[in-house]
Amino acid sequence: MDPKEIEALLQSELGLDEVHVTGEGSHFQVLAVSEAFANLSRVKQQQMIYRPLNDKISDGTIHALTIKAFTPEKWQREKLLNMPG
Numbered sequence: 001m002d003p004k005e006i007e008a009l010l011q012s013e014l015g016l017d018e019v020h021v022t023g024e025g026s027h028f029q030v031l032a033v034s035e036a037f038a039n040l041s042r043v044k045q046q047q048m049i050y051r052p053l054n055d056k057i058s059d060g061t062i063h064a065l066t067i068k069a070f071t072p073e074k075w076q077r078e079k080l081l082n083m084p085g
Contacts, residue, residue, distance in 0.1 A: 001061050003028060006053070013052035017072050026063035033075045045069035 003021035006028060010019045018033035030049055037045045046067050056062045070078060 001026075001028075001056060006030070006056075006062075009052055010049065014048065018075070026061060028062060028064070029066040029068075031068045031070075033070050033072055035071055037069045038071045042069070 003023055006021045007019050010016060010021075010030070010032065014032075014034065014036070016032050016034045018031075020031040022029045032045075032049055036048070040048065046069070049067050049069065050057070050065070053062055053065065057065070
């Protein structure tokens with residue numbers, strides 16, 4: 001599965017502010033930004049991302065998924081902290 005396909009699936013199902021997927025084969029990293037994450041625990045955030053991908057995980061298309069979820073405010077702060085200086 002192509003990372004762009006995963007991005008499109010997550011975007012259409014969840015209406016995220018931003019979504020970036022990297023990886024190859026069956027191992028992917030998801031970076032998702034949404035205000036919907038604001039009042040959710042980390043587990044609930046991850047469950048929200050997993051839900052639209054469950055079929056792909058069940059059939060083995062996606063074997064491993066690493067998720068980083070941010071609110072727009074936290075994402076802005078994260079980008080500032082990790083910008084090469």
